[in-house]
Amino acid sequence: MAAPARALYRTTLAASSIISPRHAPSLVRLCTLARGISDIATSAVPPHLAAPTPPPPPAHASPAPKPNNGGFVARTSFTTAGSITPSFFLGHHKAGLDRMKESVGSVSLVIECRDYRVPLASRNPLFESTLLGKERVVVYTKRDLGMLVLDDKTRDIMTRWHHPHTVFFSDTTSRGDIQTIVSYCQGVARENDSLTGLRILIVGMPNVGKSTLLNALRRAGTGNATKAAKTGGQPGITRKLSNTVKISGEEDGLIYVIDTPGVFVPYMPNPQTMLKLALVGSVKDSLVPLITLADYLLFQINRADPKLYKQWCAPTNDVLVWLRAVAKKTGKLLKGGEADVEAAAIWMLGRYRKGLLGRFILDDVKEGALEEWIQGEGKVEESETAARRRIRKEKSEARRKKGAGALGGAVE
Template sequence: MAAYNFRFSARLCTHISSLGRISQSIPNPSRTSPLRSWPDAGCGRGYAAIGGSTPNEQPHANAPEIIESLSAQTPTATSEAATLGASETGAAETLEATTSTSITETLAPAASTRASSSIPTTSPTSIPPFNSTPTPAPLPPTPAKGPARRDGFVPRDVFPVPASITTSYFLGHHKAGLDRMKELVGQVELIIECRDYRVPLSSRNPLFEETLQGKQRMIVYTKRDLAQRVLDDNTRKIMTKWHYPHTVAFSDTSNPKDIAFIVNHAKKVARDHDSLTGTRMLIVGMPNVGKSTLLNALRRVGTGNSTKAAITGGQPGITRKIGGTVKITGQDDPLVYVIDSPGVFVPYMSNGQTMLKLALVGSIKDSLIPIITLADFLLFHINRNNPGLYKDYCPPTNDVMTWLKAVARKTGKLVKGGEEDYEAAAIWLVGRYRKGMLGRFMLDEVKEGGYQEWLEGEGKAGESVTQARKRIKKERIEAGRKRNMETALPSPEQSSHNIPWSVTMYS
């Protein structure tokens, strides 16, 4: 009987394990993990599948009734086997069949009720098979490497300079002013050379270094507020190294601190010279770089007199001759007088890019460069800095005509018939950039060693007036000699007997 009870217990555990596998095939929405496969490993794991004693498993809702029914069926099956008086093997087989049928009939209604009440309808193919491996969740997509440009827009890398662009703007009053500067060199103690901060390299005039050499110099980068609202420390350090040992200042005429720095340096120079008649200083620079505006600011900050001492304007050529002396210090300070001068351009500009930059900032007259070309050059630099500056008019584009058409439509710059006035739109855009209303950026690249690279790349841009004249004269003489040689020499088809008699007579 003890052996019979042992066999009965083993068979019962086997059936309970089988029922666990049947229960496992029914999806349970309360589980957060995928369905797990239960190996046929004995009574303990099978009971866990029914009663939910395994960690992180929710027990079946009808598990207590199932277990109670199993307990009630066990003595019934035992009494039936004893009454029949069969052998241990036959009794075990009969008991196994009866117990399996009773347990299946008891669990089937509970399983069907649970499936119909709490399990959503699922196709058979969505239920994973027994001992199947759960499918891993898909990995997130790998982000693209490198920053992508907005809307796929790519600005131009190079701006082609038209071959017909003007290469000179050296006028008569430029030469007269330069000659007068040579006469005043011996009477001044400090040269204040103004350069446009937006074009710190292009606004350099090599004539000043040749004519005014040997004098103490101060480089003042004007219109700093039109390129940067706040002066960048790295840019300041690089540009200061360019001109060592000369003093470098950065000027925003609306900022009293910038002007006071220049005035204090002038006072220091005056104290060093200690002249009874006062110290004189000369302001020089390219046309329309802000020399007269700086002179008025120096007088306003140094003396408190806000009356303009020099006429200013937005176009080059306002000052056409050397002006008188203007006092820029107070009564208790050393006497410092500043002399204004006309802007002087270089005689010859071989670099077309430099010419376009100076035209864009207003250093030459707008009539010398086609305004559409100037607007296209402005669009080129805007796209390289921030194409979003004109987002209110049109999407980013490299086509200047598309840009001008959209601007003309938005601003109402139309001609008779409702057609777009492209030139009026171009003039309006260039004017807004010059006022700092269409982006604040520099046209020249500022970097370590950039000043020397620019000097080496300019080539003929640094030649003086005399050198330019000599070069042009030499080119004309060489061209004349070449023409004479072509007309004097016989052609290859001519034979020796066709040589003119005047040549053979003296041979």
């Protein structure tokens, strides 16, 4: 109201300069009225008519919740720096695959091993055509390294991926897990009722635990604890088809098992799949830059729980900060006290592979995950010959560039 009243008063004064004299008395009364309205409008509001002041917030109000891990936010995606070799398809892989194709006709059952920590990445599409028509059992090995207790939801989803094939989850240190697989095979042997016994072929990607499973089956089925197949922490221990190994006698159902070399895919289109397989030891460490592999391990640990490395370092997304802290805490130092980040990386990778740095699955296990994986990268996009030719060309090109760079440096 104050602004309109003042405007009325100013308008009235302005009119007084141009109005005729005979209307002056009326104009004076109008000015007096306008001034009174302005004074009333601009005067203070009486206390009894004023709106009550809202009370201040209570002093004990709770502060806003803080993010976990002191405000640390883990990366939601991983970007690979530089090139990663897209294949690990070696000569003995091809030879093993050829022998597998030759032997598949003489076996009645196939056990396909996959690493529980990478249930999708350790799937080899080459087996789908090679083993077509054969009764198959899928065994997820190293289950104890991916989860201490197998939860029902994860088990149900992964089991449905392979319907109608039978699925087992194996911890080779668990006699119960191994005996369950042996009992199933003995049931198949009794159904077949062959005089020569049941022949089983064990297949899988490199270093998924085929030979370890074979030894455990033999120990559980026959009581023979001597190793029938060599095992190791690096891929390539088994390089050719083994002789048949008896894992069950005639009284329970005669069974012989044939071990095979791990077979990689000719081409891996997704670098992160290659990183996952390198992290669990399915490809040689030399194929992936050590710091890159350690960085990917840090990324996966942060997704699972950053507190897994709290004894060495505060939560971080910086792999060099992480490795330097680990090196200093564990005494892995170079001359002058500088942190040996490569030694720290090797040590942390070894701890993860032994289950000492968290136990979690690297692939996303959810409804529809298998279909998404097959659509995105599960198909072999190159023939074996084309893949080998491409890899030779890439290596030759890399050597040429390296030589050109060295020559250029010498000239300068």
